[in-house]
Amino acid sequence: MKAPKVLEHIKPAHIECTKEEISPIVVMPGDPLRAKYIAENFLSDAKLVSDTRNMFIFTGFYKDTRVTVMGSGMGMPSMSIYAFELFYFFGVEKIIRVGTCGGLIPELDVPDIIVADSAYNEGNFAYSYNGDPTHLVYPSKPLNESIVNTAAELNINIHKGTVMSTEQFGFYSDNEHVLARVPKHIKIIAEEMEAFALFHIANSFDKQASCILTVVDSKFNDNFMSQEERETSLNESITLALESIIK
Numbered sequence: 001m002k003a004p005k006v007l008e009h010i011k012p013a014h015i016e017c018t019k020e021e022i023s024p025i026v027v028m029p030g031d032p033l034r035a036k037y038i039a040e041n042f043l044s045d046a047k048l049v050s051d052t053r054n055m056f057i058f059t060g061f062y063k064d065t066r067v068t069v070m071g072s073g074m075g076m077p078s079m080s081i082y083a084f085e086l087f088y089f090f091g092v093e094k095i096i097r098v099g100t101c102g103g104l105i106p107e108l109d110v111p112d113i114i115v116a117d118s119a120y121n122e123g124n125f126a127y128s129y130n131g132d133p134t135h136l137v138y139p140s141k142p143l144n145e146s147i148v149n150t151a152a153e154l155n156i157n158i159h160k161g162t163v164m165s166t167e168q169f170g171f172y173s174d175n176e177h178v179l180a181r182v183p184k185h186i187k188i189i190a191e192e193m194e195a196f197a198l199f200h201i202a203n204s205f206d207k208q209a210s211c212i213l214t215v216v217d218s219k220f221n222d223n224f225m226s227q228e229e230r231e232t233s234l235n236e237s238i239t240l241a242l243e244s245i246i247k
Helices: 032-043 078-087 126-130 139-155 176-181 195-204 227-232 235-245
Strands: 023-030 044-050 055-063 063-072 093-102 114-119 161-164 188-192 208-216
Touching: 023 032, 023 114, 023 235, 032 044, 032 055, 032 235, 044 063, 078 093, 078 126, 078 195, 093 139, 093 195, 093 235, 114 139, 114 188, 114 235, 126 195, 139 208, 139 235, 161 195, 176 208, 188 208, 195 208, 208 227, 208 235
Parallel strands: 023 063, 023 093, 093 208, 114 161, 161 188
Antiparallel strands: 044 055, 055 063, 093 188, 114 208
8 A cells, every 4th residue: 555646846735844843753632732732741842843724733852752742633634634744744653643532332431541453434535545445444553552551551441442433523413324334343432533544644654653542422421521621631641642652
C-alpha cells in the first residue's frame, strides 16, 4: 500500500512552521484547546509553532524527550489533512491519537479507556485516498504493544477492541442500521470519528500510529462527560500516550 503521489512543488497548506519545529513523535487530540492544555500542563519549554486556522501545534519536552502535540480537528477529512502533512512534509514517525468516544457495549462506561486494536469504517475513505477498498484498518503493532505494556506499568485499566470511525456524530444520528451492516466477525465496542483515517494514512507511509480513547458517553446509560471535562479531564489517557510514545 502506497501513499498518493503528490506534486513536487506542493507545500503544506495547513501547517505553517519549519520541519525542525515539529518532533518526529506527536500526540494528537482532536480539540486544539486540548492540545494547548496538554502543552501547558504536561510539557516543559513548550512553544507554539503553528496556529494556522487556529489548529494549535506545540513542541516541548516530556521527561527530556522532545514531543509535539497538536489538534486534529473533528472527523476523518480533518484528521487526514493533518496526518498526511505530518508524515509527508514534516518527517513524523509516530502519532498517538488521544480522543474521546461513545461506548457501544454495556461493559464500557464513562470514563473507561480504550486502546483501539483496529478501526472500521463503512464508507469509502480508503478507496478515495489510494484506491484501497478496505473497511478495516490496523494500528502499529509495536506502538500498541508499548501502550499496553505502559498501561500495566502505570496500573491503568484499559479495554481493547475495534472502534468504528463514523462520518457523523453518533448521538446526532441513527447508527443502528450502520452497525447492522458490520460483518458479524467484527465486534465494534465504541464509536469515534478519526482513527480509521489516521491508521490508513500511517500505514500508507509505513509509519506508526495508535489511538487511545476515553469513553465520554454510552448508549446504555445517561452518563455524559461535559464539554469542560472533555477538554481538561483526560489526564490518565494523556499520561498513557506520552509515556508510551517516548519509549
